Amino acid sequence: SQQGEEDPQALSIQEGENATMNCSYKTSINNLQWYRQNSGRGLVHLILIRSNEREKHSGRLRVTLDTSKKSSSLLITASRAADTASYFCALSGGGYNKLIFGAGTRLAVHP
């Protein structure tokens, strides 16, 4: 299955701490994307990393991709209560534009 598998399923931290979420997959990809979802509503795109890239930054977000290990990680630094959400990795590949989502990591940031 191409589906991403995320780890951990849930993460609870204090404000100011860093949060790391991991995504592993099994097949080749064109790119890997990370999305955030608040309270079961629409998804917000965070970062896209292409298969020939190893690391990307966006504000407090840092994404790494290791295609040899078929894994990616999302790091949120200096977390805030507003970062509380579910985070999903999504795989794109095979010539079709559909995204294959992982099960997600539920992040809770406590003030």
Next chain:
Amino acid sequence: EAGVTQSPTHLIKTRGQQATLRCSPISGHTSVYWYQQALGLGLQFLLWYDEGEERNRGNFPPRFSGRQFPNYSSELNVNALELEDSALYLCASSLSFRTVGEQYFGPGTRLTVT
């Protein structure tokens, strides 16, 4: 610039009925995608339309269908509703399928089948 819009926000139907969900993509986007997020099943790809044509569909029965209009807006139709169809249906849009990139999601339609 307006984002992806979906209507209605909530929809309650009875088993056996039909549901129609609507989506308007971001201006300039020609690709529209539909996803189902059911409790315990995660986000599942349903359908992908681009330039009026169905480009790909996920592993869903034929009673899930849709179309894309000349203005690139889209409809998702679910016939003969079953209880298991209760879910959040998310629509996303992106630039032409010739550029694989970010998908921008709408707020979703929550369908409840009783």
